[in-house]
Amino acid sequence: DVKVTQSSRYLVKRTGEKVFLECVQDMDHENMFWYRQDPGLGLRLIYFSYDVKMKEKGDIPEGYSVSREKKERFSLILESASTNQTSMYLCASSWRGTKNIQYFGAGTRLSVL
């Protein structure tokens, strides 16, 4: 079974803190993704990585950065957390091919106070 593991299920941080969200996959997938999910807005892509050290901005990258030093690990960084970044964050991974099915982690619910 494909496993995508996110480091925390729930996280509470203060405004201005630097926040790290970690994601690890065990399927040797080339692609990894970070989404945020808000009611009524569906899944919005923050960043995408197609290989180690390679990244592309998604639809809403402002206020976020990412790091992919190893193939299995993709980190999302909130440089200075703000209250409007309170959300559910979902990590996903997939192969790079026509069958680009995405496998999701359980999600991290982040609250920024």
Add this chain to the structure above:
Amino acid sequence: GQQVMQIPQYQHVQEGEDFTTYCNSSTTLSNIQWYKQRPGGHPVFLIQLVKSGEVKKQKRLTFQFGEAKKNSSLHITATQTTDVGTYFCAGPRNAGGTSYGKLTFGQGTILTVHP
């Protein structure tokens, strides 16, 4: 840019009634995928449709891909309480090269089933 619209946003049904959600893309899609997210859970892949006019069934779920490959539907026959959740469609984003693999998700249809 590419848009994937899903309707309805919410659907409340009595157990045993049928349910359909519709997905429309602003561009032609090479394939379309459907995911289900249970309350408190994460999206889980259900199926991928590739061919124009394709119809696939999974027990009480019927998935269709339109002839023009710009729309799709998911129909559930005789809903059960286990069908509760949010159903998302998703299509590959236009652009080749490094963008290959990104999906555009619809906003999802939230299904509630009353016993």
